Amino acid sequence: MFSRVLLRSLEKIFKTTGCTKRNYSPKISFNKVTDSTVKSLRDLLGEKKVFTEEAVREQHSHDESYHTSAMPDVVVFPDSVEYVSKVVAFCNTNRIPVVPYGTGTGLEGGVNAVQGGVSINMKNMDKVVEVNGLDFDVTVQPGITREALNSYCRDTGMWFPIDPGADCSVCGMCATSASGTNAVKYGTMRENVLNLEVVLPDGRIIHTSGKGRRAKKTSAGFNMTNLFVGSEGTLGIITQATVKMHGIPEKTVVAYCHFKKIEDAVDTVIQIVSSGIPVAKCEFLDDSAIKAFNAYSDYHMPVAHSLFMEVHGPEASVHHLFNEITTLCISNNGYGFTGAEQAEDRARLWKARHEMLYAVNALVPGSKSFVTDVCVPVTKLTEIIVKTKQWIDKANIIGPIVGHVGDGNFHVFFPIKPGDTTALNTVLDISKQMVLLSLALNGTCTGEHGIGLGKRKYLLQEVGEDGVSAMQQVKQALDPNGIMNPGKIFY
Numbered sequence: 001m002f003s004r005v006l007l008r009s010l011e012k013i014f015k016t017t018g019c020t021k022r023n024y025s026p027k028i029s030f031n032k033v034t035d036s037t038v039k040s041l042r043d044l045l046g047e048k049k050v051f052t053e054e055a056v057r058e059q060h061s062h063d064e065s066y067h068t069s070a071m072p073d074v075v076v077f078p079d080s081v082e083y084v085s086k087v088v089a090f091c092n093t094n095r096i097p098v099v100p101y102g103t104g105t106g107l108e109g110g111v112n113a114v115q116g117g118v119s120i121n122m123k124n125m126d127k128v129v130e131v132n133g134l135d136f137d138v139t140v141q142p143g144i145t146r147e148a149l150n151s152y153c154r155d156t157g158m159w160f161p162i163d164p165g166a167d168c169s170v171c172g173m174c175a176t177s178a179s180g181t182n183a184v185k186y187g188t189m190r191e192n193v194l195n196l197e198v199v200l201p202d203g204r205i206i207h208t209s210g211k212g213r214r215a216k217k218t219s220a221g222f223n224m225t226n227l228f229v230g231s232e233g234t235l236g237i238i239t240q241a242t243v244k245m246h247g248i249p250e251k252t253v254v255a256y257c258h259f260k261k262i263e264d265a266v267d268t269v270i271q272i273v274s275s276g277i278p279v280a281k282c283e284f285l286d287d288s289a290i291k292a293f294n295a296y297s298d299y300h301m302p303v304a305h306s307l308f309m310e311v312h313g314p315e316a317s318v319h320h321l322f323n324e325i326t327t328l329c330i331s332n333n334g335y336g337f338t339g340a341e342q343a344e345d346r347a348r349l350w351k352a353r354h355e356m357l358y359a360v361n362a363l364v365p366g367s368k369s370f371v372t373d374v375c376v377p378v379t380k381l382t383e384i385i386v387k388t389k390q391w392i393d394k395a396n397i398i399g400p401i402v403g404h405v406g407d408g409n410f411h412v413f414f415p416i417k418p419g420d421t422t423a424l425n426t427v428l429d430i431s432k433q434m435v436l437l438s439l440a441l442n443g444t445c446t447g448e449h450g451i452g453l454g455k456r457k458y459l460l461q462e463v464g465e466d467g468v469s470a471m472q473q474v475k476q477a478l479d480p481n482g483i484m485n486p487g488k489i490f491y
């Protein structure tokens with residue numbers, strides 16, 4: 001039920017934005033990008049930073065997801081926050097959509113320019129601004145990739161552990177609240193960002209924790225940093241991030257193990273996590289995923305449900321943790337327990353894991369995978385994974401299951417050939433059932449890929465009408481003209 005006050009404020013928003021209670025989307029009409037717009041952008045940025053060529057616009061029309069491409073009218077490559085600010089302020093005055101672009105590896109259509117407009121590619125802003133080794137933090141420009149950051153910092157003994165498989169931009173990761181295989185120990189972007197520089201839709205430049213601040217904790221006002229983490233380019237452009245770094249572990253060991261029954265594999269994870277064993281990575285691959293993994297990366301593992309795990313720490317504690325994990329796997333009927341300490345063996349295994357998208361696509365030549373991304377409290381994992389496997393089997397469709405199960409997060413990869421609407425409809429139906437079950441188990445419709453285009457229909461169910469309307473009020477307050485990445489998160 002709406003409170004009277006909230007209802008009044010909602011009515012006010014609906015009136016000023018043209019939304020209805022059921023459709024929160026402001027009915028905004030944008031201005032077209034004309035030759036004169038392009039000339040103004042060239043006057044602001046210089047000739048060589050503004051592109052209207054079809055090939056460039058096409059490259060910025062999509063990410064790695066299944067969503068339909070949508071080209072921006074123009075793509076710009078600023079090299080300073082001042083330029084970003086000028087472009088955004090210009091677009092705001094002229095009611096032109098702005099779509100931030102990191103490296104385009106997102107999985108929910110975040111960079112697709114569904115209303116056209118200006119795509120702002122951050123790749124020319126890719127410097128490390130400041131390294132504070134003793135404090136374990138760094139400040140970077142938006143376009144630096146996570147691998148480039150880690151190469152830069154290797155000699156300092158620090159690393160940035162958040163590792164979505166792709167080599168994406170650090171501020172793209174902020175924008176989607178990315179995570180990946182190390183989140184079970186190190187957290188997601190939400191726990192690892194200390195400060196952000198953001199260009200607001202009217203061109204103002206703010207620092208979410210205050211300029212230059214990098215304290216590990218603060219109680220100073222609203223958590224503006226985490227308002228922008230996960231905002232998917234809808235509230236402003238992140239032009240700098242100060243992130244936490246971590247010490248490179250003294251010792252790292254990986255282990256994998258196989259199971260005949262899914263329940264045994266997932267129950268093992270629940271026991272590992274609930275007994276407080278600090279695993280750094282805890283990944284599940286079902287039998288179908290292992291088949292793709294073996295074929296693509298030249299492994300010869302038994303085609304069985306498997307856990308890939310990694311532990312970090314001082315030598316003695318790593319061996320102790322390794323023994324505890326072995327015992328739990330074996331007590332749950334795990335077999336073929338194998339450990340590896342050599343850096344190249346570990347790197348090969350995780351590279352192959354990160355390439356699962358391409359491994360699954362290779363199972364069906366010419367296909368592109370539709371991927372799902374739900375996350376539940378870890379104790380609910382067995383129920384949802386077992387059910388998901390049943391739905392996939394019943395539909396008689398290829399759908400390898402892979403997950404960051406230590407966090408309760410997992411994906412299904414459905415390779416679909418272009419134009420196969422029957423398969424797409426089946427997959428959409430399974431994806432919907434997964435989301436509904438995840439929500440029923442107190443989980444979320446997206447653990448790490450974001451709402452983008454594909455999950456908009458589920459946001460209302462996840463956070464409720466009041467929750468969405470509060471988000472919409474924040475959006476309205478910061479971006480009253482709705483120029484920032486229109487059509488994303490909200491309808």
Ligand SMILES: Cc1cc2c(cc1C)N(C[C@H](O)[C@H](O)[C@H](O)COP(=O)(O)OP(=O)(O)OC[C@H]1O[C@@H](n3cnc4c(N)ncnc43)[C@H](O)[C@@H]1O)c1[nH]c(=O)[nH]c(=O)c1N2
Nearest residue numbers: 102103104105106110164165168169172173175179233238
């Ligand atoms: C093979 C593979 C494997 C994975 C993944 C992808 C691929 C291809 N991902 C997804 C992806 O890597 C992740 O979403 C990244 O955070 C996207 O970063 P990009 O720089 O590519 O952002 P991209 O350019 O795709 O943009 C993503 C969104 O952020 C916005 N944005 C980008 N830069 C911005 C900025 N500076 N300011 C404001 N908004 C900005 C965009 O507008 C868009 O809405 C993933 N993810 C994950 O969490 N866990 C995983 O395990 C994986 N695994």
Ligand SMILES: CC(C)CC(=O)C(=O)O
Nearest residue numbers: 165354356357371372411
């Ligand atoms: C679902 C995938 C395409 C990407 C991902 O998140 C993963 O491999 O963990």
Ligand SMILES: [Mn+2]
Nearest residue numbers: 180404411448
């Ligand atoms: Mn993932």
